Amino acid sequence: MKTKKKSAFNAVLGFEYTSVIKNKAFIISTILIVAVLFIASFLPVLIMGLASSSSDGDETEKPKIAIVNEAYEKDDIIVKAMKDEFKDYNIETVKNEDDAQKGVKDGKYSFSIIFNKPLEYKYITLTQSINDTTTDIIDAVVTSVYRTTELEKKGISAEESKNILSASAKKSIVTLGTDQTAAYISTYILVMALYMAILAYGQLVANSVVTEKSSRAMEMLITCASPSDLMFGKVIGAGLAGFTQIAVIFGVGAVSLPVMLNSIPNDLKSVFSFPIESVIFAILFFILAFFIYAFVFAAIASLVSRIEDLSNLMSPIMFIIIFAFIVVIIGMNSGDLSSPLMIATSYIPFTAPISMFARIAMSNVAAWEIILSIAIQVVSIFILGKFAAAIYRVGVLLYGKPPKLGEALKMVFSKKARS
Amino acid sequence: MQLTVNNITKSFGEKEVLRGISLNAYSGKALGLLGRNGAGKTTTIRIIMGVFPADSGEILVDGKPIDRNELTIGYLPEERGMYPKKKIIDQLVYFGRLHGLSKNDAISSSKQWLERLSMEEYANKKLETLSKGNQQKIQLAAAVMCKPSVVILDEPFSGLDPVNAMLLKDIINELIDEGAVVFLSSHQMNYIEEFCEDIAILNGGSIVLSGTINDIKRSYRRDIIVIDTLDYKNVLKLIFEKFSNEIVSAEVDKEVDNRVKVKLKEPSSKQALYNLISSSGIDIDGMAVMQPTLNDIFVEYTEDKI
Numbered sequence: 001m002k003t004k005k006k007s008a009f010n011a012v013l014g015f016e017y018t019s020v021i022k023n024k025a026f027i028i029s030t031i032l033i034v035a036v037l038f039i040a041s042f043l044p045v046l047i048m049g050l051a052s053s054s055s056d057g058d059e060t061e062k063p064k065i066a067i068v069n070e071a072y073e074k075d076d077i078i079v080k081a082m083k084d085e086f087k088d089y090n091i092e093t094v095k096n097e098d099d100a101q102k103g104v105k106d107g108k109y110s111f112s113i114i115f116n117k118p119l120e121y122k123y124i125t126l127t128q129s130i131n132d133t134t135t136d137i138i139d140a141v142v143t144s145v146y147r148t149t150e151l152e153k154k155g156i157s158a159e160e161s162k163n164i165l166s167a168s169a170k171k172s173i174v175t176l177g178t179d180q181t182a183a184y185i186s187t188y189i190l191v192m193a194l195y196m197a198i199l200a201y202g203q204l205v206a207n208s209v210v211t212e213k214s215s216r217a218m219e220m221l222i223t224c225a226s227p228s229d230l231m232f233g234k235v236i237g238a239g240l241a242g243f244t245q246i247a248v249i250f251g252v253g254a255v256s257l258p259v260m261l262n263s264i265p266n267d268l269k270s271v272f273s274f275p276i277e278s279v280i281f282a283i284l285f286f287i288l289a290f291f292i293y294a295f296v297f298a299a300i301a302s303l304v305s306r307i308e309d310l311s312n313l314m315s316p317i318m319f320i321i322i323f324a325f326i327v328v329i330i331g332m333n334s335g336d337l338s339s340p341l342m343i344a345t346s347y348i349p350f351t352a353p354i355s356m357f358a359r360i361a362m363s364n365v366a367a368w369e370i371i372l373s374i375a376i377q378v379v380s381i382f383i384l385g386k387f388a389a390a391i392y393r394v395g396v397l398l399y400g401k402p403p404k405l406g407e408a409l410k411m412v413f414s415k416k417a418r419s
Numbered sequence: 420m421q422l423t424v425n426n427i428t429k430s431f432g433e434k435e436v437l438r439g440i441s442l443n444a445y446s447g448k449a450l451g452l453l454g455r456n457g458a459g460k461t462t463t464i465r466i467i468m469g470v471f472p473a474d475s476g477e478i479l480v481d482g483k484p485i486d487r488n489e490l491t492i493g494y495l496p497e498e499r500g501m502y503p504k505k506k507i508i509d510q511l512v513y514f515g516r517l518h519g520l521s522k523n524d525a526i527s528s529s530k531q532w533l534e535r536l537s538m539e540e541y542a543n544k545k546l547e548t549l550s551k552g553n554q555q556k557i558q559l560a561a562a563v564m565c566k567p568s569v570v571i572l573d574e575p576f577s578g579l580d581p582v583n584a585m586l587l588k589d590i591i592n593e594l595i596d597e598g599a600v601v602f603l604s605s606h607q608m609n610y611i612e613e614f615c616e617d618i619a620i621l622n623g624g625s626i627v628l629s630g631t632i633n634d635i636k637r638s639y640r641r642d643i644i645v646i647d648t649l650d651y652k653n654v655l656k657l658i659f660e661k662f663s664n665e666i667v668s669a670e671v672d673k674e675v676d677n678r679v680k681v682k683l684k685e686p687s688s689k690q691a692l693y694n695l696i697s698s699s700g701i702d703i704d705g706m707a708v709m710q711p712t713l714n715d716i717f718v719e720y721t722e723d724k725i
């Protein structure tokens with residue numbers, strides 16, 4: 001007696017799973033994400049490779065800087081200081097400003113610096129871009145040369161004065177909890193991915209429900225499978241397809257990310273490394289979020305008979321997702337992940353997946369808090385699933401103008417009371 | 420097998436859609452379910468199929484409450500449509516599996532049906548690339564491929580060309596011969612008369628007429644006589660001269676050539692009329708009591724109601 005029911009659920013599940021897997025948009029998005037991952041992972045290697053090969057070139061190929069020294073008796077101090085700062089350039093001294101200007105105009109020099117007085121200089125360039133930092137460097141050169149020469153006059157050698165001037169505090173940071181700066185980018189990427197995945201999969205489930213209704217396939221489906229088999233089969237089938245996609249993406253990431261980490265400088269490594277716990281929590285919270293939202297989307301979509309009407313009914317729930325996302329991003333940027341709002345949203349089923357995930361990834365959250373949040377989400381999934389099935393049962397045979405949410409709920413309860 | 424619908428009622432909100440429907444349908448027979456749009460046919464069908472429960476009343480199979488897990492019901496809804504963007508073979512297999520077939524059985528059954536409908540070459544095409552009639556054939560296959568013991572066909576002939584209509588007729592006759600309980604709902608009365616021994620006419624949520632078509636027709640006053648003859652002028656002349664006291668009217672039939680239609684005051688005077696005409700020596704092709712058509716009966720029972 002139960003076998004037929006079970007086979008109906010399995011049939012729906014299998015059909016929905018393959019429909020999603022074979023869906024063009026699904027395949028293309030998977031390929032795109034994998035491609036981006038790959039390029040991002042191998043790009044640093046490529047760039048480093050190109051950069052190192054170009055620096056092997058001839059000395060004469062280096063661009064030139066012209067300097068005019070009117071500030072000091074000897075050129076050597078200033079030339080040396082310039083050389084230290086502009087290693088990729090050749091430094092040439094010219095007699096006067098006119099020659100220097102002519103040279104820049106002709107393209108012989110990249111730019112030129114006229115040192116008029118010990119603490120005054122003129123920067124001659126063809127174009128001044130917004131992010132030109134040359135003057136900042138020259139400022140440093142000018143002040144350091146000035147200090148060295150002045151100290152030398154007072155009998156302190158260049159060597160000694162350099163040591164004194166360049167003295168600075170050495171710091172080492174001991175992070176006992178989560179290092180927010182290191183976790184920021186990886187968390188940001190995972191939060192973004194969570195947010196987009198929830199939207200994309202919710203939309204996918206909703207579209208698939210409405211398509212069945214608008215094509216009237218529902219008329220036949222409803223006679224050979226129960227509405228709850230149809231809904232749970234659909235939601236779980238789409239969910240499994242989603243996990244397949246995630247498995248592929250994370251699989252590729254697991255292979256390609258180490259390649260990238262090996263090729264980038266050490267100080268960038270911490271930024272781009274994804275702690276394994278974060279990744280596991282991201283997957284866990286995606287699963288929870290998927291079911292929470294998929295049931296809601298399926299129930300809403302069952303009330304609509306045309307795809308055009310879908311966005312209207314979906315907007316309140318969209319608003320909640322966007323709200324959760326914004327709260328979390330603001331929380332992450334402020335660095336205060338334990339603000340009352342963040343804590344509250346990490347226990348509300350609809351916002352908890354994103355909010356709790358960000359808190360875990362970027363701050364220290366007690367185990368009981370994590371367990372409580374997950375427990376709330378799991379319970380919500382069961383309640384929402386039951387609720388969605390009840391709405392679905394009424395919704396799938398409604399055609400015409402979609403009812404208001406209140407009307408729909410009224411129908412669900414009145415029907416329950418009677419049957 | 421006997422499927423009994425026993426006094427079911429259903430309301431949606433304030434609206435009372437079914438007010439006590441009772442029906443009997445049997446294996447190896449087709450029951451014609453007639454009614455105007457909105458009479459309650461689809462609701463009745465959906466309750467039989469278990470899409471939603473009736474407010475009161477029951478559905479019985481051989482006297483016991485229906486168990487839909489054991490009984491397969493094939494349904495071709497009036498609103499046509501499956502998945503427009505999916506391959507035909509995939510959809511057929513899916514519906515086969517939803518009806519409880521194993522994957523292999525569903526695949527082989529789908530292939531058989533495509534062959535039967537001479538549509539093998541479309542197996543891997545998307546449904547939306549087919550003509551409306553062909554889409555309907557696929558949907559019919561999806562409904563009956565699991566060899567259901569109850570088949571419900573709602574307007575199965577609409578949109579089919581004569582060749583496809585013939586094919587569908589063969590399939591329906593086959594289902595009946597194999598012992599399925601067939602429900603046929605249609606506004607095309609000729610199809611109902613062709614397949615159904617029994618009919619039930621719904622109107623305003625109640626059954627206004629049910630029984631075998633023959634009994635229903637026979638229950639009508641047999642007071643109209645049609646006489647087929649080329650010499651209809653002399654027949655009319657004869658009737659008015661010698662039989663005018665017994666008739667309400669006599670006239671040339673407007674719809675059929677060379678036919679005279681006589682309405683008698685009393686059906687019992689039929690024999691006297693036959694005798695009068697046959698003894699007159701006028702060349703007569705045939706004389707008979709006119710049967711009401713199903714169309715006439717339908718209109719009579721459903722007009723001005725709802």
